[in-house]
Amino acid sequence: MTETAVLWFRRDLRLIDSHAMYALEQWLQEDDSRKWIAFFHIEEKRIEDPCPHHDYFFQNLEAFSNECKEKNIRLYIKVGEIGQVFESLGKEKEISAVFFNEDEVPHAVKRDEKARKGLSNAVFYPFKDAHFHASDEVLKKDESYYEVFTPYYRNWFKKQKDKPFQIDIDFLISRQINKAFTDKEGRDSLINYNKKAETKWEKVQEQDALDRLDAFADDPVEYYEKERDILAEDGTSRLSAYLKTGRISVRTIYQALLPKLEEDDKGAGTFLSELAWRDFYNMIHVSHPDLKNKELKEAYQSLNWENNKSNLNKWKNAETGYPVVDACMIQLNETGWMHNRGRMITASFLVKDFLEDWREGEQYFGRRLIDYDPSSNAGGWQWAASTGSDAVPYFRVFSPIRQSQRFDEKGEFIKKYLPVLKDVPERFIHEPWKMSEEEQEKASCIIGKDYPEPAVDHSIQRKRAIAMFKGEDE
Structure with a gap:
């Protein structure tokens, strides 16, 4: 048989x-x-x-x-x-x-x-x-799971990495069975769904993934460590969506970066550590199945979130009044992707400025991101919310203004996604509400009309966030 x-x-x-x-x-x-x-x-x-x-x-x-x-x-x-x-x-x-x-x-x-x-x-x-190492391959000496990334990464880094699997596609083709199943319903469902899609994505071929890797490995990876946080720069790999869909494997990426890794190139090493985070969060998700729904830190499982739908919608619709936050959200809503620094800025703002439940943001990103990975996304949100494994301390509250000044110094990224601010002077681009009425008219940007006023005062909300985490909020 x-x-x-x-x-x-x-x-x-x-x-x-x-x-x-x-x-x-x-x-x-x-x-x-x-x-x-x-x-x-x-x-x-x-x-x-x-x-x-x-x-x-x-x-x-x-x-x-x-x-x-x-x-x-x-x-x-x-x-x-x-x-x-x-x-x-x-x-x-x-x-x-x-x-x-x-x-x-x-x-x-x-x-x-x-x-x-x-x-x-x-x-x-x-x-x-999908990962370099499965959840049970990188464990502590007592064979328990890690909770902190740095010691995990030290162990992860020493593990042997698989080489790409060489496949004889012609042999496979010669041994397939044709006309085995009826699949008209499934195929029609797929085609009809794609016909109705609002966005038609380009560069969705397997070769596109390989081309992107070649472009990244040939040059930008050398500058990755310095430029990956600059919002206006194309300093990230842009490989995440291809990894999500499996258009490319981690082994193929590793093989392409190997020459630079062997030369101890800092950019390549930094990028490799980012790939290790994927493995780390996969392990965290396996060891904490409720990662998407429940705070890992028990002390923060009963926080008094605001549950303010108006502010949540302002965040989703890029109407917070903080240019860097709004620009990042527009990038997400228009392109299906957001710069990693932007993900940290917008997540911190939702949780610690608006005091909104991190799960709301996790779910919104889950629908909008083309590179959505349930483990990395939930892990990242719990990191920003100070509720997860190896998370940012609750008292470290990102200032959207300071983040904007550091990672979009001249406002190039802001002006790209918020053209209403294109004529705002550089000294006001991070805080346009500080312009005088005359300066607003000259910049064709009336605050409260053309661009919203800040929805909240960061200095006040920072104190409220810290109090909430300490259990001192009213």
């Missing part, structure tokens, strides 16, 4: 350097009669809930499906409840094995359990792929 395997794609939309694909190839080589099928499952709740994050992912998925087709690989797409979908796969075709790249976050683990129950006669083979 011919054995058939399913290669289940998830957050790994690529045809090179895939751990699961490599393992499938080895499995096929063990027996000439074995065959395989490429498969993707769409959760109904994702496709019924349009947002920029979903738009971007599904446009990448459609592009990936087309790339498979160009290689004469048929990617079958099914939509529905995961257990029922896998059960139907077993009825349409006898399947003996399922190869997939593992996702350790709680939601994904529950999904995989349902898939196993739906296809109970098959053997499921999970493989580490």
Whole structure:
């Protein structure tokens, strides 16, 4: 009897350097009669809930499906409840094995359990792929999880890093089964969803990810340490969205940076530490399954958040009256991406100036960011809120004015996203409300009319935030 395997794609939309694909190839080589099928499952709740994050992912998925087709690989797409979908796969075709790249976050683990129950006669083979190290690979001497990044990173750095997996795509193509399943409903759902998307994303091909890596590794990475925090500079890698969708792997990135790492290049080393944060937050999420919903620090699980919908909406709609905060939020709302420094500034402002629940911000970012990663996003928000693992101390409250002065000194970033402030003199760009009436008229920017007044007084809110964390608020 011919054995058939399913290669289940998830957050790994690529045809090179895939751990699961490599393992499938080895499995096929063990027996000439074995065959395989490429498969993707769409959760109904994702496709019924349009947002920029979903738009971007599904446009990448459609592009990936087309790339498979160009290689004469048929990617079958099914939509529905995961257990029922896998059960139907077993009825349409006898399947003996399922190869997939593992996702350790709680939601994904529950999904995989349902898939196993739906296809109970098959053997499921999970493989580490999205991260350098799985959650249980970098542990303390007593085999417990780390809670602080620096000692974690020291241990992480010493661990051997996998090389890219070399895959014989022609061999895989020769061993696939064509016309195995019916998938019209799933394919139509994907195409129809993408037709309705508000934003049509460019550069969603696998080659685009590789091109971006080449551009980053060839030059900007050398300046990464110095320029990554400057809001107006293109000093970040812009690889995060490609990592999120799996258009590129961490192994491929590491391989490209290896020459600079071996030369002890500070920029490359700093960027590598940023990739280590992805592993760290993945581990934190595994060890704290409620990371997205519950403060890790017990002392802060009953904070008296304002729950002021008006201020929350001002934050979302870039109407706080603080230029750097509003510019960053416009960048997010218009592009689906935000500079990492901007993420810290806007998160701190929501939590410690508006005193709003960090979960509101985490959820908003989860819908708007094209590079949204549940572990890194929740970990980052808990860091900014001083409630998480290795978080910023509660008494360290970012000043939006000082952050603006440090990381957008001349206001170039602000003026790019807030053209209403384009004629505001440089000395006022961080605090436009300090302009006189005459200066406001000259800059064609009347505060309270053309651009909002500050929604809150930072100096007052800073004291209120500290009091709230100390349990001294009224």
